[in-house]
Amino acid sequence: MSLVLSAVLAGHATDVKAVLAVSDNELATASRDTTVMCWKRADKTDFLPEGPFRGHSHYVNALTYLKPTADHPNGLIASGGSDKTIQVFDPKAPAEPIQVLAGHTENVCALTTTPQGDILSGSWDFTAKLWRGGKCVATVKHQHSVWAVLGLADGKFLTGSADKSIKLWDGEKAVKTYTGHTDAVRGLAMAPDGNFVSCSNDGTLRIWSLDGECINELNGHTSFIYSVSVALSGEIASCGEDRSVRIWKNGNCVQTIFHPTPSVWSVAYLPNGDVVSGASDGFARVFTRSAERVASAEIQKAFDESVASQAIPSNQVGDVDKNKLPGLELLEKPGQKDGQVVMVNVGGSVEAHQWSSAENKWNKVGEVVDAVGNQRKKQWQGQDYDFVFDVDIGDGVPPLQLPYNATQNPYQAAQDFIWRNELPQDYLETVANFIVKNAGTATLGAQPSAYQDPFTGASRYVPGDAGAGATSANRQPGAGAPSSNTANQAGPKRLTPNTEYVLFKGGNLSAMSNKLSELNDALRDSQMPAALNSQQLDLLQKTMQSLATPSTFHEKFDDNQLEALLKAANFPPAVRFPAIDVLRLVILYAPTSKILESICTQFAKMSYPASSAFKVNETNALLSLRFLANAFASEEGQTSIWSQREDILKAIAKVSTPSNNKNLQIALATVHLSLATLTHARTDDHFGVDVLTALIELLKTKPDTEAALRGLVAVGTLICKNDDAKQIAELLDIESVLRDSQAPELAAAVSEVRQLLRKA
Numbered sequence: 001m002s003l004v005l006s007a008v009l010a011g012h013a014t015d016v017k018a019v020l021a022v023s024d025n026e027l028a029t030a031s032r033d034t035t036v037m038c039w040k041r042a043d044k045t046d047f048l049p050e051g052p053f054r055g056h057s058h059y060v061n062a063l064t065y066l067k068p069t070a071d072h073p074n075g076l077i078a079s080g081g082s083d084k085t086i087q088v089f090d091p092k093a094p095a096e097p098i099q100v101l102a103g104h105t106e107n108v109c110a111l112t113t114t115p116q117g118d119i120l121s122g123s124w125d126f127t128a129k130l131w132r133g134g135k136c137v138a139t140v141k142h143q144h145s146v147w148a149v150l151g152l153a154d155g156k157f158l159t160g161s162a163d164k165s166i167k168l169w170d171g172e173k174a175v176k177t178y179t180g181h182t183d184a185v186r187g188l189a190m191a192p193d194g195n196f197v198s199c200s201n202d203g204t205l206r207i208w209s210l211d212g213e214c215i216n217e218l219n220g221h222t223s224f225i226y227s228v229s230v231a232l233s234g235e236i237a238s239c240g241e242d243r244s245v246r247i248w249k250n251g252n253c254v255q256t257i258f259h260p261t262p263s264v265w266s267v268a269y270l271p272n273g274d275v276v277s278g279a280s281d282g283f284a285r286v287f288t289r290s291a292e293r294v295a296s297a298e299i300q301k302a303f304d305e306s307v308a309s310q311a312i313p314s315n316q317v318g319d320v321d322k323n324k325l326p327g328l329e330l331l332e333k334p335g336q337k338d339g340q341v342v343m344v345n346v347g348g349s350v351e352a353h354q355w356s357s358a359e360n361k362w363n364k365v366g367e368v369v370d371a372v373g374n375q376r377k378k379q380w381q382g383q384d385y386d387f388v389f390d391v392d393i394g395d396g397v398p399p400l401q402l403p404y405n406a407t408q409n410p411y412q413a414a415q416d417f418i419w420r421n422e423l424p425q426d427y428l429e430t431v432a433n434f435i436v437k438n439a440g441t442a443t444l445g446a447q448p449s450a451y452q453d454p455f456t457g458a459s460r461y462v463p464g465d466a467g468a469g470a471t472s473a474n475r476q477p478g479a480g481a482p483s484s485n486t487a488n489q490a491g492p493k494r495l496t497p498n499t500e501y502v503l504f505k506g507g508n509l510s511a512m513s514n515k516l517s518e519l520n521d522a523l524r525d526s527q528m529p530a531a532l533n534s535q536q537l538d539l540l541q542k543t544m545q546s547l548a549t550p551s552t553f554h555e556k557f558d559d560n561q562l563e564a565l566l567k568a569a570n571f572p573p574a575v576r577f578p579a580i581d582v583l584r585l586v587i588l589y590a591p592t593s594k595i596l597e598s599i600c601t602q603f604a605k606m607s608y609p610a611s612s613a614f615k616v617n618e619t620n621a622l623l624s625l626r627f628l629a630n631a632f633a634s635e636e637g638q639t640s641i642w643s644q645r646e647d648i649l650k651a652i653a654k655v656s657t658p659s660n661n662k663n664l665q666i667a668l669a670t671v672h673l674s675l676a677t678l679t680h681a682r683t684d685d686h687f688g689v690d691v692l693t694a695l696i697e698l699l700k701t702k703p704d705t706e707a708a709l710r711g712l713v714a715v716g717t718l719i720c721k722n723d724d725a726k727q728i729a730e731l732l733d734i735e736s737v738l739r740d741s742q743a744p745e746l747a748a749a750v751s752e753v754r755q756l757l758r759k760a
Contacts, residue, residue, distance in 0.1 A: 001289045002255050002289070002356060002357055003247065003255060003257060003274075003275055003287035003288060003289055004287060004288065004289075004294055004295075004300065005285060005286075005287055005294070005295045005299065005300050005303050006045055006274060006286040006287055006288035006290075006293045006294060006295050007045050007046055007047055007285070007286040007293075007295060008283055008284075008285050008286075008295070008299065008303070009027070009029065009037075009039055009047050009049075009283060009284035009285070009286070010282075010283055011029075011037050011039075011049045011052075012029065012031040012033050012035065012037065012282045012283075012284075013031070013033040013282060014031060014032045014033050014282050015031060015032045015263070015265060015278075015279070015280045015281075015282060016029050016030070016031050016265065016266070016278030016279060016280075016282060016283065016284050017030050017031060017032060017059065017060065017061045017062075017265045017266060017278065018030040018060070018061060018062050018063040018079075018265070018266045018278060019063070019266045019267065019268050019276045019277065019278040019284055020063040020064065020065055020077070020268060021268045021269065021270040021271070021276055022065050022075065022077075022091070023270075023271065024041070024270050024271050024272045024274075025040060025041035026038070026039065026040055026041070026091070027039040027047060027270075027276055027284070027286075028063055028065070028077055028091065029063075029278055029284045030060035030061065030062065030063050030079055030081075030278075031059075031060060031282070032059040032060070033282075034054065034056050034057065034058060034059060034060060034081070035052040035053065035054055035056075035060065036052060036053040036056075036060055036063065036077065036079045036089075036094070037049050037050075037052050037053075038050045038051065038052075038053070038077070038091040038094065039284075044292055044293045045293055045294070045295050045296065045299075047286070050091070050092070050094075051094055052094065053077070053079070053087075053089050053094035053097075054094075055079075055087040055089065055096070055097045055100075056079065056081040056083050056085070056087060057081075057083045058081055058082040058083040059081055059082045059107075060079050060080070060081040061080060061081055061082065061107065061108065061109050062079065062080040062081075062108060062109055062110050062111040062121075063077060063078070063079050063080075063111060064077070064078050064111040064112050064113045064119065065077055065078075065113060066078065066088070066113055066117065066119070067113075067117065072090060072098075074090055074091055074092045074093075075091065076088050076089065076090060076091075076098065077089055077090075077091050078101075078111055078113075078119055079111070080108030080109065080110070080111045080121055080123075081107070081108060082107040082108075084102070084104050084105060084106060084107065084108060084123075085100050085101065085102055085104075085108065086100070086101035086102075086104075086108055086111065086119065086121055086131070087099070087100050087101075088100075088101070088119075099134050101119070101121075101131055101134065101136075103129055103136050103139075104121065104123040104125050104127065104129065105123075105125040106123050106124035106125035106145075107123060107124040108121055108122070108123050109122060109123060109124060109145065109146075109147055110122030110123075110128075110146060110147055110148050110149045111149070112149050112150055112151055113151065114130075114151025114152075114155075114157060115151055115152070115153045116151070116155060118130055118131060118132045118137075118151070119131040119132075120149040120150075120151050120157055121149065122145075122146030122147060122148060122149045122159060122160075123145070123146060124145045125145075126141050126142050126143065126144060126145060126146065126161075127139050127140065127141050127142075127146060128140050128141075128142075128146045128149055128157075128159045128169075130157065138169075138171050138172050139172065140159065140167070140169050140172055140174070142159065142161035142162075142163050142165070142167070143161070143163040144161050144162035144163040144184070145161060145162040145184075146159050146160070146161050146162075147160060147161065147162060147184060147185060147186050147187075148160030148161075148166075148185055148186060148187050148188040148198070149188065150188040150189065150190060150196060152190075152210075155170075156168055156169060156170050156175070157169050158188055158196065160185030160186070160187070160188050160198055161184070161185055162184035162185075163184075164179070164181050164182060164183060164184065164185065164200075165177050165178065165179055165181075165185070166178035166179075166181075166185055166188070166198055166208070168210070176211075176212055178198075178208055178212055178214075180206055180214050180217075180551050181198065181200040181202050181204070181206065182200075182202040183200050183201035183202035183224075184200060184201040185198050185199070185200050186199050186200060186201060186224070186225060186226050186227065187199040187225070187226065187227045187228040187238075188228070189228045189229050189230045189236075190230065191207070191230045191234060191236075192230070192232060192233075192234055193234065194209075194210065195207055195208060195209050195210070195215060196208055196210070197228050197230055197236055198228070199225035199226070199227065199228040199238055199240075200224075200225060201224040201225070203219070203221045203222065203223060203224065203225060203240075204217050204218060204219055204221075204225070205217070205218040205221075205225065205228060205236065205238055205248070206218070207251075213551075213552060214549060214551040214552070215549070216251050216548075216549070217548075217549070217550075218236075218238075218248055218251060218253070220246055220248075220253040220256075221238065221240050221242050221244070221246060222242040223240055223241035223242040224240050224241040225238050225239070225240040225241075226239060226240050226241070226263070226264070226265050226266065227239050227240075227264075227265065227266045227267045227268075228267070229267050229268045229269045229275075230269070231269040231273055232269075232271070232273075233273065234249075235247060235248065235249055235269075235273075236248040236249075237267045237268075237269060237275050238267065239264035239265070239266065239267040239277055240263075240264060241262065241263055241264075243258055243259050243260075243261060243262050243263070243264060243310070244256050244257060244258050244259065244264060245257040245259070245264055245267055245275065245277050245287070247275075254337075256341070256354065257277075257287060258307050258310075258354065258365045258366065259277065259279050259281075259285070259307065260281060260303070260306035260307045260309070260310050261279045261280045261281035261310075262280060263279060263280035264277050264278070264279045264280075265278050265279060265280065266278040270286075272290070273288075273289065274286055274287060274288045274289075274290070274293065275287045275288075285303075304363055304364075307363075307364075307365050307366065308363070308364035308365060308366065308367075309366075309367075310365075310366040310367070323345070325343055325344055325345040325350060326344055326345065327344060327345055327346065328344055328346060330342060330344050331344065331353060331362045334355070334360070335355025335357070335362065336355075337355070337357075340354065340355040341353065341354045341355075341365065342355075342362075343368065349367055350367065350368035351364055351366070351367050351368070352364070352365050352366045352367070352368060353365065378403075380401060380403040383403070385403040385404060385405055386404065386405050387402075387403070387404045387405075387435075387438070388401055388402070388403050388404075389401070389402040389404065389434070389435070389438060390402075391417070391431065391434060400417070402417045402431070402434075402435070404435055413432075413435055414431035414432040414434075414435060417431055418431065494752060495713050495716065495748060495749050495752055496713055496716030496717050496720055496749075496752045496753070496756065497677075497680050497716065497717040497720045497721075498673060498676065498677045498680070498713050498714070498716075498717045499677065499680075499681075500677070501629075501632040501633060501674050501677060502629065502670050502673060502674065502710065503588060503629060503630050503632070503633055504584060504588075504626040504629055504630055504667075504670075505585075505588065507547070507581070507584075507585050509544050509547055509548055512544065512578050512581055512582055513540075513541060513544040515578040516540060516544075516568060516578045516579060516582070517537065517541075519571070519575040519578065520532050520537060520568070522575070523571065523572075523575065528572070530567075530570075530571050530572060532564060532567060532568060536563075536564040536567065537564075539560055539561045539563075539564040539565075540561070540564050540565060540568060540582075542556075542561060543557065543561045543564075543565060543582065543586070544582070547582070547585055547586070547589070550585075550588075550589045553586075553589040553590055554589060554590040557586065557589075557590040557592070559594065562586075562592060562594060562595070565579060565582060565583060565586065566583075566602070568582075569582075569583050569602075569606055570605060570606070573616050573617070573620060574616045576606065576620060577619050577620060577623055580606050580620060580623040580624055580627060581623050581626075583595075583606075583627050584623065584626045584627040584630050585630075587627060587630050587631050587633075587637065588630040588633050591631065591633070591634040591636045591637045593636070593640075595631075596631065596636055596637055596640035597640060599628070599631055599637075599640055599641065599644065599648075600644040600647045600648045600651055603624055603627065603628050603648070603651055604651045604654070606620060606623075606624040606627070607620055607621045607624035607625070607651070607654075607655045608654065608655075617655075618661055618664060621655040621664060622661065622663055622664045622667050624655070625652075625655070625664070625667035625668055625670070625671050626667050626670075628641075628648070628652075628671050629667065629670045629671050629674055632674040632677075632678065638678055641675075641678065642678060642682055645675065645678075645679075645684075645687055646687065646690075648675075649675065649687075649690055649691065649694065652668070652671060652672075652694070653694065655668075662703070662704035662706070662707065665698075665703035665704045665707035666703075666704060666706050666707045666710070668698060668703075668707070669698065669703065669706075669707040669708070669710040669711045669714070670710055672691060672694060672695050672698065672710075672711065672714050673710045673711070673713060673714040673717070675691050675714075676688070676691055676692075676695070676714035676715075676717040676718045677714075677717055679691060679717075679718065680717050680718065680720070680721070685722050685724055685725070686724075688718045688722050688724075688725050689722070689724055689725050689728050691714070691718060692715065692718045692719070692725050692728055692729060692732075693728065693732065695711050695714050695715055695718070696715070696729065696732045696733075696734060696737060698711055699711045699712070699715070699737045699741075700736075700737060702740060705743045705745055705746065708741055708743070708746055709745060709746055709749055712738075712741065712746060712749035712750060712753055713749055715729065715734065715753055716749065716752050716753045716756055719753070719756050719757065720756050726756070726757055729757065730757065734753070734757070738750050738753060738754060
């Protein structure tokens, strides 16, 4: 049975930042209204407040519970806030704190109680502290804010940070570092099997063994994930900025519970398996599978209607052609699984509906609207703007208004916002990425992958669409936390020279595997000698299984698997595309020398237009270019490409035929950008001119905006320290390219290229 609404806890004036399940019948909530509320079950579907704790002078962001003792038979609740204190109070007598723990110098954003009964705290001051008997007995430090803490049974503890790492500590000694997340780690939770779960601003959850292995990566959220909790059964609940709580079993998302508000800040399991969430609309909500605890029909209806009335920005669902969407007749058919979401065209409006197995019906969960405020200008201080965002900088910082026009450079808008509000300079990347994500602004690598449509749930393998987006090798686009190399920037981040390689990481492994098997069966049935034998097919399936855990893939991938994959990548042109796509991921996670030493030859063989069918050639070229782009991810790959650079550029030219396929344009521009970045790092002025010439020819075809952005950044990267390249650019009429680059997303790049051309 799916979780359904059980109770709504209304008592806070603004965001509920933390929820705490003391027992099946007692809850606590913390809010930006500076209070902590304790709640006691009044009946099976209702909780009543028992009086607020008002000891904090500012926002309250974190809660934990200390078990009863002889001195405190009710147990104690500890709360942490942006007043930099941890306050401990009796939930039955909340008038005054019993203890105030002072020591942090910034907002306290994370709390937990260790199995030994100590308090563990995390703060924006980059530290975590262990408290025993009211005194700090250990302090450990990260490179950025500590947003997650977790105590272990053996006395050790874990911390998760905005520096993207998780650390295991024995006292004040770091004994292990867990890496894999590409953005801030926001939550940690222990699983009953002895493993632990982390969640991150990178939109993923990871399951880890304590010895350091990433056992699984869970994908499904479409934005930052703020909180994670694990039930006694091993079921996982997570919540985040995509207005949802998601339930996970055996690595799969089995239910999505949308909320009528953008941010779901906190989630926790009750001992009975119910789930409580806290959200930005000021409510906490309890969800249950127990029929006796289900809310009344009136309350459920009000909740469903409030969810259905929400506007879903179109930039959260990707490109939607409403004219091609089915109508309401689609909703006459049952869903394929609980939580499935589909989009339908209703009188010209795009509605999202979610299937409920429990109710055996579709429920409307929102209406998709244009990302620019539904075409309405917004006012801020008497001026019109395309957007006026309420920016949540993070735990303990109030939402601030950020005006933005689509024609602005997001980094300049972010810098102005920082100066206006006297914020730390290391917020630049956070704010700029917030703008990029919410305004749909083009940035390198920021396009969403088409492998996963969060609303249609589509997983059909379409090689021309899959993986259209890309991510940077060193920065996750759209992520909130600043990386350490941005902390001391004094002004807006420049796009040129580019120093990061843009990669194609997305992949529907199940769909790839199924397609490979299907096409190989067809070859075998036709008695084609190119078909893989059963042993080779088994090796290929083993490769697919290992790719599910990228962090350990290189340890499991061997030469026999590579040989089978290369054979599949050289199938007849019309059926080789899935293997090329798998090879794209292999080169990313296991840059073996057997591929790299002959990467130009392999690229040419896979991409060469050997078919009479244009679409086949286009698809193979697209996927081969993505394969080549991913080779830049490793030092070994960069070295191999550099040694073969002249031949690689010639091979690329053979597949660079004009195309209206924007994914092919983006892939082509990405490889040229990577060549420009590598040339800038290693210096070869003559080769730089050759790359520049190819780039300008590409830009003159007026490609897709994202491809144009990457191409312009590549031009700027090549001319910034190569005077010959500047002269060639002018001879090739770069000015006409700049003049034609009118899209607002290109304004910053055009400006930088012009500045570099003028610079002596």
